[in-house]
Amino acid sequence: MGLIILCIIIIHHDVCHHIIMLLLLLVLIRLQATWMYTCVIHRFFDEQRKDYFVMYIHHIATIALVSWSFSAGYLRIGLLVLYVHDVSDVFIDTLKMANYLKLDGARGWFGSEIAYVASLIAWAYWRLYQYPFRVLRGSFLEPFM
Numbered sequence: 001m002g003l004i005i006l007c008i009i010i011i012h013h014d015v016c017h018h019i020i021m022l023l024l025l026l027v028l029i030r031l032q033a034t035w036m037y038t039c040v041i042h043r044f045f046d047e048q049r050k051d052y053f054v055m056y057i058h059h060i061a062t063i064a065l066v067s068w069s070f071s072a073g074y075l076r077i078g079l080l081v082l083y084v085h086d087v088s089d090v091f092i093d094t095l096k097m098a099n100y101l102k103l104d105g106a107r108g109w110f111g112s113e114i115a116y117v118a119s120l121i122a123w124a125y126w127r128l129y130q131y132p133f134r135v136l137r138g139s140f141l142e143p144f145m
Contacts, residue, residue, distance in 0.1 A: 028082055032063050077139040084135055088126035091119040
């Protein structure tokens with residue numbers, strides 16, 4: 001099976017590139033849809049946080065924008081924007097979990113403080129460096145694929 005895929009990659013590079021991009025899009029949309037499913041489940045079975053509705057609307061808008069980028073032919077930039085933002089969200093979610101578990105101070109091994117510093121560094125790196133200087137610049141300067 002792997003040899004067949006390798007032959008397809010070598011022979012039909014452009015077709016394979018688009019197939020891989022479509023599969024990647026489907027995986028990312030499935031991950032976002034899973035997050036939306038989790039939000040709906042937490043709506044009825046978990047205590048409601050202050051930012052619940054803001055995050056709910058945010059994820060609906062994200063799925064709509066990625067779907068629009070796919071239908072408008074901007075799949076590459078849509079996937080890159082989604083990737084850059086999702087990577088930095090891992091650290092923010094870790095910070096929220098540490099805060100909810102009250103892992104602050106010496107009693108919590110400074111978990112909230114460490115997560116806060118990690119989320120600041122990750123946010124600055126992914127959203128203030130990677131996004132404008134790598135993603136946007138690359139999407140405007142590189143030829144459209």
